[in-house]
Amino acid sequence: MAKIKSGTYWVTWANAHAKNSKSVDDLVEPFKGNAKAFIKALENAGAKVEVGTTRRSDKRAYLFHWCWLIGLSKAKASEATTMLGVDIEWDHGDAEKSKKGAKEMIDGFGLAVPPNSTNAPALHSNHIRGKAIDMNVSWTGTIKIKKKDGTEESVLFMGNVNNNTKLHAVGASYGVKKLTTDAPHWSLDGH
Amino acid sequence: MRRRCGLTLRTFQRAVGLCTAIPILIIGAVSCGRVREQGQHAALGVAFQFGERIGWLHGACLAISNPNLANGTPVVLVITGEPQTVQQSRIQAQTNSPASCQALMEGRAKVNAKPGMSFYALETGSVGSTDMGFGIVSPPANPVVVNGQARVDLDQDGRSEVFSSCATSEGIKFAVWTEKAYQGDPRWSGYYYLDYESTPTCP
Numbered sequence: 001m002a003k004i005k006s007g008t009y010w011v012t013w014a015n016a017h018a019k020n021s022k023s024v025d026d027l028v029e030p031f032k033g034n035a036k037a038f039i040k041a042l043e044n045a046g047a048k049v050e051v052g053t054t055r056r057s058d059k060r061a062y063l064f065h066w067c068w069l070i071g072l073s074k075a076k077a078s079e080a081t082t083m084l085g086v087d088i089e090w091d092h093g094d095a096e097k098s099k100k101g102a103k104e105m106i107d108g109f110g111l112a113v114p115p116n117s118t119n120a121p122a123l124h125s126n127h128i129r130g131k132a133i134d135m136n137v138s139w140t141g142t143i144k145i146k147k148k149d150g151t152e153e154s155v156l157f158m159g160n161v162n163n164n165t166k167l168h169a170v171g172a173s174y175g176v177k178k179l180t181t182d183a184p185h186w187s188l189d190g191h
Numbered sequence: 192m193r194r195r196c197g198l199t200l201r202t203f204q205r206a207v208g209l210c211t212a213i214p215i216l217i218i219g220a221v222s223c224g225r226v227r228e229q230g231q232h233a234a235l236g237v238a239f240q241f242g243e244r245i246g247w248l249h250g251a252c253l254a255i256s257n258p259n260l261a262n263g264t265p266v267v268l269v270i271t272g273e274p275q276t277v278q279q280s281r282i283q284a285q286t287n288s289p290a291s292c293q294a295l296m297e298g299r300a301k302v303n304a305k306p307g308m309s310f311y312a313l314e315t316g317s318v319g320s321t322d323m324g325f326g327i328v329s330p331p332a333n334p335v336v337v338n339g340q341a342r343v344d345l346d347q348d349g350r351s352e353v354f355s356s357c358a359t360s361e362g363i364k365f366a367v368w369t370e371k372a373y374q375g376d377p378r379w380s381g382y383y384y385l386d387y388e389s390t391p392t393c394p
Binding site: 015020050052053056060061064106107110111112113114117119120121122125127134136179181182183184185191 | 249271293296297298299301302305320321323356357358359360361362363364382383384385386387388389390391392393
């Protein structure tokens with residue numbers, strides 16, 4: 001099968017064929033069971049849980065990674081690796097055209113280019129492995145949430161969930177650990 | 192004033208009107224003075240509302256905790272990068288469209304559009320689609336770039352505010368500091384959730 005050159009085609013393709021999951025069922029065990037138990041405890045206590053991204057597509061991550069590197073001239077198109085099931089041609093045979101195709105994808109995917117960053121979107125992560133979940137958790141006032149051992153913890157709602165160490169402790173009892181730099185992110189190891 | 196007020200009956204009514212008007216004018220002038228004084232205090236930035244007047248941006252879209260910005264409101268942009276740059280822009284329109292706001296794309300909107308946050312399309316000018324930075328609504332002075340870093344005394348306390356941004360695992364953390372970034376507590380901070388992961392760069 002002929003490869004298709006990098007460009008906006010691949011944004012459309014990824015949005016149809018390489019979407020991230022929002023289903024807890026797409027996580028892997030034992031993290032899946034742990035996340036479900038933690039969410040159930042939160043909801044039983046009266047919290048509202050809005051699950052965002054669970055398992056991220058490795059194909060989508062691959063496209064993000066290489067278009068970012070090539071589009072920002074941090075890698076040559078010829079250096080891009082291949083991925084089974086993603087028949088993209090990064091190398092247009094001309095450096096400027098290769099860069100233009102990759103830049104179209106950066107724009108289409110809405111990728112950020114933080115100043116001084118040499119770190120491309122990751123190829124590997126807990127989300128891609130099915131071991132992380134992004135979710136908003138909210139409630140009013142103080143609620144009592146059951147830990148895994150059955151004891152209850154009184155937890156006051158905080159606008160900045162990164163500071164809510166009591167909530168983090170409840171999550172950790174289920175094996176769902178908070179990353180304190182990113183509000184929605186919980187994972188098996190806190191990364 | 193006494194002589195004018197003590198004139199004939201014929202002119203009495205006119206004089207009364209004048210005598211009434213003068214105190215009113217005096218009160219008005221004093222009031223105007225107070226208003227001006229309050230205006231000066233506002234201009235001095237005593238009440239500079241960081242939360243309502245600073246937001247973060249990705250491309251020509253401003254995310255800010257202020258639902259009341261009228262179209263045409265001036266916004267000064269500090270674009271992060273090396274060096275930081277300063278641009279003038281204006282509010283074009285409030286929006287909730289992912290087509291004009293990358294922060295509202297599928298997968299991002301649920302986290303970025305948290306309660307109280309509003310999104311505005313900016314007059315594009317020279318804002319690039321991958322530009323990131325800060326929008327300051329009607330700042331008391333224009334930021335100046337010194338040694339690659341934008342500086343402006345937002346609260347008019349004699350010390351400049353500076354701007355920082357860095358990557359977290361899944362997003363960008365924006366912050367405004369007094370005098371030096373990452374020293375003490377930020378005067379303002381914002382978080383932009385990207386819905387993908389990269390190696391964090393935040394200190």
